[in-house]
Structures are given as C-alpha cells and as structure tokens.
Amino acid sequence: MVTITDIAKACGVSRATVSKALNGASDIAPATTARIREEAKKLGYLPNATARALKMGRSYNIGVLFSDPTGGGISHEYFSQILESVKAEAERLGYDITFISRDIGAMSMDYYEHAKYRSCDGVVIASADFQDPAIVRLATGSIPTVTLDYSFDSRSSILSDNVRGMEALVRYVYEKGHRRLAFIHGEMTSVTQKRIASFKKTCAELGLPLSPDLIRPARYHDPRSSGLATRAILELPELPTCIFYPDDLSFLGGMSELERHGLAAPRDISVAGYDGIPLSQILRPRLTTYRQGAERMGTEAARLLIEQIEHPDTWLPQQVLVEGELLEGDTVRSIG
Amino acid sequence: MVTITDIAKACGVSRATVSKALNGASDIAPATTARIREEAKKLGYLPNATARALKMGRSYNIGVLFSDPTGGGISHEYFSQILESVKAEAERLGYDITFISRDIGAMSMDYYEHAKYRSCDGVVIASADFQDPAIVRLATGSIPTVTLDYSFDSRSSILSDNVRGMEALVRYVYEKGHRRLAFIHGEMTSVTQKRIASFKKTCAELGLPLSPDLIRPARYHDPRSSGLATRAILELPELPTCIFYPDDLSFLGGMSELERHGLAAPRDISVAGYDGIPLSQILRPRLTTYRQGAERMGTEAARLLIEQIEHPDTWLPQQVLVEGELLEGDTVRSIG
DNA sequence: TTGTATGCGTTATCAT
DNA sequence: ATGATAACGCATACAA
Numbered sequence: 285m286v287t288i289t290d291i292a293k294a295c296g297v298s299r300a301t302v303s304k305a306l307n308g309a310s311d312i313a314p315a316t317t318a319r320i321r322e323e324a325k326k327l328g329y330l331p332n333a334t335a336r337a338l339k340m341g342r343s344y345n346i347g348v349l350f351s352d353p354t355g356g357g358i359s360h361e362y363f364s365q366i367l368e369s370v371k372a373e374a375e376r377l378g379y380d381i382t383f384i385s386r387d388i389g390a391m392s393m394d395y396y397e398h399a400k401y402r403s404c405d406g407v408v409i410a411s412a413d414f415q416d417p418a419i420v421r422l423a424t425g426s427i428p429t430v431t432l433d434y435s436f437d438s439r440s441s442i443l444s445d446n447v448r449g450m451e452a453l454v455r456y457v458y459e460k461g462h463r464r465l466a467f468i469h470g471e472m473t474s475v476t477q478k479r480i481a482s483f484k485k486t487c488a489e490l491g492l493p494l495s496p497d498l499i500r501p502a503r504y505h506d507p508r509s510s511g512l513a514t515r516a517i518l519e520l521p522e523l524p525t526c527i528f529y530p531d532d533l534s535f536l537g538g539m540s541e542l543e544r545h546g547l548a549a550p551r552d553i554s555v556a557g558y559d560g561i562p563l564s565q566i567l568r569p570r571l572t573t574y575r576q577g578a579e580r581m582g583t584e585a586a587r588l589l590i591e592q593i594e595h596p597d598t599w600l601p602q603q604v605l606v607e608g609e610l611l612e613g614d615t616v617r618s619i620g
Numbered sequence: 621m622v623t624i625t626d627i628a629k630a631c632g633v634s635r636a637t638v639s640k641a642l643n644g645a646s647d648i649a650p651a652t653t654a655r656i657r658e659e660a661k662k663l664g665y666l667p668n669a670t671a672r673a674l675k676m677g678r679s680y681n682i683g684v685l686f687s688d689p690t691g692g693g694i695s696h697e698y699f700s701q702i703l704e705s706v707k708a709e710a711e712r713l714g715y716d717i718t719f720i721s722r723d724i725g726a727m728s729m730d731y732y733e734h735a736k737y738r739s740c741d742g743v744v745i746a747s748a749d750f751q752d753p754a755i756v757r758l759a760t761g762s763i764p765t766v767t768l769d770y771s772f773d774s775r776s777s778i779l780s781d782n783v784r785g786m787e788a789l790v791r792y793v794y795e796k797g798h799r800r801l802a803f804i805h806g807e808m809t810s811v812t813q814k815r816i817a818s819f820k821k822t823c824a825e826l827g828l829p830l831s832p833d834l835i836r837p838a839r840y841h842d843p844r845s846s847g848l849a850t851r852a853i854l855e856l857p858e859l860p861t862c863i864f865y866p867d868d869l870s871f872l873g874g875m876s877e878l879e880r881h882g883l884a885a886p887r888d889i890s891v892a893g894y895d896g897i898p899l900s901q902i903l904r905p906r907l908t909t910y911r912q913g914a915e916r917m918g919t920e921a922a923r924l925l926i927e928q929i930e931h932p933d934t935w936l937p938q939q940v941l942v943e944g945e946l947l948e949g950d951t952v953r954s955i956g
Numbered sequence: 957t958t959g960t961a962t963g964c965g966t967t968a969t970c971a972t
Numbered sequence: 973a974t975g976a977t978a979a980c981g982c983a984t985a986c987a988a
Contacts, residue, residue, distance in 0.1 A: 341980075359898075379724070397666055539904065623981055635981090674966090
C-alpha cells in the first residue's frame with residue numbers, strides 16, 4: 285500500500301506538504317503541488333478512507349436500512365429501485381453505502397449501535413417496522429437520518445403521495461363508470477392508513493357506497509393473502525365491479541382466485557394494483573396501477589441526508605412528498 | 621463518543637488493560653475484566669470499527685459488486701436474492717457489506733481502487749461484465765475475491781449449474797413427449813454458452829432436431845427482445861412444440877407475443893423459463909422453469925470469501941457448483 | 957497481572 | 973511556502 289509517506293520520501297518533502305498538496309491547499313507552491321500530484325499518480329497512490337475517517341470524524345459512508353418486517357427486504361422491486369437510486373445519488377455526491385442491520389457476528393447490537401460502530405455519517409431508513417423500538421432509537425438518535433414512507437418528529441422524510449395516488453385511482457375508476465369498489469389493503473402501517481382514508485374520502489366525495497365488507501385486510505407482497513381476501517369479496521351478495529389490491533404483486537394472487545371462479549379481468553371484473561413496478565407493465569393485460577416515484581424517492585433521500593450531514597447548521601427537517609403517476613393499463617373496463 | 625480512554629479513567633486502569641479486557645485477553649485478572657466490562661456497558665461503549673480497521677489492517681467489511689451490464693443490477697430477483705444471502709451470511713460471520721462501484725464523487729476510480737480505498741477485506745463480484753478490464757483488474761488483483769457465474773484462473777467462484785439445469789429442462793420436456801424444441805437465449809456470456817452447449821448436447825443425445833432456426837438470440841430480462849424472437853420462431857415453416865426462454869421474466873414477453881398470435885400456453889404451445897424466481901410460481905399458469913439456488917450461491921460466496929480472508933495460508937481456490945431444481949409448473953403440456 | 961510506548965495513515969495546528 | 977508535531981481510537985510488543 286502506497287501512503288503519503290511514500291510520496292513524501294519520493295518528493296523529498298514532508299508528509300504534511302503532501303497531504304496539503306493532494307487536498308489542494310492554497311498555501312503550497314503550485315509547482316510543488318504539481319510535482320507531488322504527479323508522483324502520487326505515478327506511484328498509484330490512493331487515499332485511505334479509514335485513516336481519513338478516523339482523523340476527520342467523517343466517514344463519507346452512509347448506512348441504509350432495508351429490514352423488511354414482512355420478510356424480503358430488497359427483493360421487492362419497489363425497494364430495490366429505491367436502493368438503486370439512493371446508491372447512485374450517494375455515490376454521485378461522494379458517499380459509499382453500507383447496510384445496517386443488527387447483530388454483526390458475535391456482537392449483538394441494535395441498528396443505532398451498528399451505525400455508530402461503522403461511523404456512518406447518516407442513515408437512510410427504508411422498509412422497516414417503524415414501531416420497533418430499535419428503529420425508533422435509530423431514527424431519533426444523534427445520527428442524521430432520513431426515513432422513507434414514515435415521518436418522525438423533527439426528522440426528514442420522503443413520503444410517497446399515497447393520498448393522491450389512491451384518489452387518482454378511485455377517480456379514474458369512477459370515470460370508467462364504476463360505482464361499487466372494493467379495496468384490499470396491506471398491514472396496518474401509516475401508509476395503509478393513508479390509503480384507506482383516501483379511499484374512503486374519495487368514495488364519499490363521489491357518493492360511492494362504503495360498506496365495511498368492501499374493505500378487506502391482506503398483507504403486502506403476499507399473493508396468497510390477497511387471494512383469500514378476493515375470495516371473501518366474491519362471496520358477497522353484491523359484487524363490486526372493481527377491486528383494488530395492496531400492490532402489483534398481490535394483484536397476481538387475486539387474479540388467480542378470479543380465474544378459479546371463472547372470472548377474467550377486465551372482462552368480468554376490473555382490478556387495479558399499486559406501485560407500478562416494471563413487472564406490472566410487462567404483464568398482459570397491462571395492469572392498471574399507480575406508479576410510485578421510487579427512483580425519485582431514493583434520490584431525494586440521499587440528497588436530503590447528505591445536505592443535512594454537510595450543512596448541519598442551516599439544516600431544517602423536511603418532508604418531501606413524491607408524486608407518482610397513474611398507469612392506465614388495461615385491467616379497468618369502461619362500464620355502464 | 622465514549623472510548624476506551626473514558627473507560628480507563630473511570631476504572632482507574634490503563635487503556636491497554638481496557639483493550640485487553642474487552643477483547644478477552646487471558647492475562648487480565650477476571651475481576652478486572654468484569655469491572656471493565658461492566659463499566660463499558662454502563663457508559664455505553666461501542667468499539668470504533670474505523671480505528672480498529674486502521675490498526676489491525678482488517679476492516680471486517682466486504683465489498684459487493686452488482687454492476688449489471690444489461691442495466692438494472694439488483695432489481696432482478698435472482699440478483700437481489702443473491703445479495704440478500706451474501707449479506708446475511710457475511711453478517712453472521714461478523715462482516716459488513718459495502719457496495720463497490722466506480723467514480724465516487726469527484727474521485728474517479730475503478731472498482732479495484734474503490735475496494736482498496738475502502739479497505740475491503742474482500743469482494744464478491746456478481747452481475748458484472750467479466751470482459752470489462754476494470755472487472756478483470758479487480759478479480760485478479762491483490763484483494764480476495766469470489767465471482768459468481770464466472771471463473772477467473774486461481775480464484776474462487778460460485779457457479780450455478782447451468783449445464784445440468786438446461787439438461788434437466790430438456791429431458792423433462794422430452795419426457796412430456798416434445799420432440800421439436802426452440803431455445804431463445806440471452807447475450808453471449810459464458811453462462812449462455814454453457815446453456816446453449818447443454819441444450820445442443822442433450823438434444824443430440826435424445827435424437828432431437830437441432831436446426832439453427834430453433835436457437836434464437838435475445839437479451840436477458842428483456843421481454844421485448846424475447847417477444848421478437850418468439851415472433852420469428854412463430855414464422856417458421858415448422859413450429860416447435862416447446863420454447864425455452866432465457867429467464868422467467870423474458871418468458872412474459874414471449875407469452876404476450878403468443879397471445880397476439882392467438883396461442884395459449886400450454887394449450888397450443890409449451891414454454892419454459894429459467895431462474896425459478898418466486899414470481900414464476902405466482903403466475904398462472906405456474907411457469908415450468910429451473911430454479912437456480914440463488915440463496916445458496918450467495919451464502920457460499922460469502923463463506924468462501926471470508927474463509928479466504930481469515931485463512932489465507934491454507935486457502936485454495938475453489939469452484940463451487942450449485943445445483944438448482946426443476947420446477948414443474950404447468951406450462952409444459954403432455955403431448956402424444 | 958498491569959502499564960508504557962508505539963504506530964496504523966491521515967489531517968490540522970502552529971512554528972519556522 | 974514548508975515542516976514538525978500531535979491527535980483520531982485502538983491493539984500489541986514489551987517492560988515492569
């Protein structure tokens with residue numbers, strides 16, 4: 285490993301001078317700087333991030349937390365898209381990405397301790413159980429954090445606009461002539477609450493019926509549970525003309541159940557998903573869904589976090605609402 | 621931040637004693653050790669990975685490289701599964717995971733330099749263009765590496781058994797009565813070459829026709845290109861009874877094209893995918909495919925890499941072949 | 957059994 | 973404009 289000491293020797297100057305020259309300090313003669321830089325390149329010098337972090341108290345490393353409570357973590361396209369874009373933006377701004385978890389090897393620690401242990405300058409928290417005390421501790425501790433799809437007090441967060449998304453879907457379906465809508469939702473997270481509230485509110489505004497029978501619980505990314513909820517809905521005395529699913533993947537579970545009953549979408553019944561992952565547009569018929577701005581969420585998360593890290597004095601917590609986009613698809617039929 | 625110095629002061633001992641006690645050295649009085657550990661816990665002491673890395677020349681951090689040449693990287697379920705399992709096994713063994721890429725912020729560096737810069741103890745290379753000189757440099761440099769689905773000389777690698785996988789699929793389809801098979805393959809990587817060779821060899825062994833018309837190029841994870849290849853096949857004077865796709869996602873593109881021609885699988889034509897990602901078994905009909913042992917590949921990659929890191933003296937390069945499993949699904953029909 | 961001294965590679969302060 | 977020195981937090985060889 286070639287260090288600044290090697291360069292110093294080769295150039296016949298002190299290590300301090302080399303360090304300054306490499307970092308572009310203004311108090312080094314331009315000629316000296318040039319000579320040092322040339323030698324550094326020649327020797328194949330690379331700064332040592334570890335030593336630098338120890339000395340400066342800044343690691344240029346940010347942690348990401350993708351502990352999917354429902355199991356799966358980054359395997360879901362929505363989250364992997366977020367991870368990709370967090371990574372891309374962080375790298376663009378000079379930061380590396382390290383996964384945060386609990387219990388590394390023999391050491392048992394919680395998320396907060398892990399982030400401290402690795403000297404993370406900040407942490408992006410996505411896909412976590414925000415009720416978990418360990419998550420709360422991390423999110424409210426002394427490390428800068430940005431959460432996705434959940435807000436902690438006095439902390440920055442990136443929120444997908446679930447209220448508007450749900451409303452857009454309901455209104456779209458309404459315009460297609462549907463008057464009886466069913467909604468299968470995921471676990472009771474704050475995201476789910478917003479979607480349910482928005483569903484109810486929009487239905488109320490449009491004068492649509494809101495029987496509790498039409499709002500059914502299932503689990504995110506779990507086609508089986510959505511299939512069961514679908515079955516329950518199909519047993520109702522009066523069927524809805526359109527069913528909303530918790531997400532695009534869950535829709536597939538509903539689809540299977542519909543087929544089992546001899547129903548085809550959108551011929552016999554209309555359906556809509558949520559997320560708008562690429563898969564939804566590969567399927568035939570193309571799924572009617574609401575595309576969440578996952579890439580933008582990741583980019584904004586990294587940007588906001590790094591802004592907070594680099595300008596803690598002028599920083600103010602911020603909630604960024606990221607809009608999505610209705611993907612019309614072909615699974616909602618015009619009726620009536 | 622509480623350091624060993626704080627503990628030393630609180631306990632009235634030297635920093636060396638604290639360090640030893642915390643690391644379970646045998647030459648410290650049990651009573652002292654207990655007292656120091658208690659105080660450490662009381663003060664909320666956490667070791668500083670950065671300082672430790674600098675001192676020991678070991679970071680307990682391994683890099684992962686997921687630079688998908690075909691764009692997308694970890695967005696593909698196969699790779700995200702690998703990433704998950706690499707992460708899980710690495711953490712179990714006491715290592716953290718950092719993404720390796722090129723060009724962090726203003727610094728332009730290649731993969732190898734990045735890994736050095738972050739003092740990675742080793743790197744897992746998955747999903748990369750193994751022809752890229754930058755990848756070659758990383759894989760053959762002085763950092764321990766393990767590659768997935770590609771072998772470098774004198775390096776460890778984890779290989780999915782594509783030969784056996786392809787053979788299993790062909791033989792299964794043969795037993796179902798199919799005698800005319802088409803194979804749409806992905807870009808010409810070493811994986812693809814193995815699959816093509818295995819396809820041809822098995823067909824030859826079974827006495828099946830091997831017209832060049834029946835082997836068509838497309839791109840991995842690109843339903844559109846597979847759709848085009850499917851169209852070309854459907855224009856042949858004599859149709860195959862079964863089409864193999866490069867992967868499960870590509871199959872969806874073929875499916876759409878088949879439907880456009882009024883064909884349904886498996887009623888009119890049989891199809892098979894590759895990968896066996898969870899999605900393939902959610903779809904209806906369930907896809908006939910070959911499930912690659914992605915979790916095991918990730919686990920083995922981490923295990924092998926860390927073994928090499930921790931026992932460099934007794935280490936020998938190793939190729940681990942990970943078998944998969946045929947998923948029968950419902951897209952291959954029994955025919956006369 | 958405990959303590960002293962040193963150094964990992966870097967940056968920063970303060971002389972010169 | 974450059975250099976000597978210290979310090980970041982930790983682990984270890986060696987001395988006591």
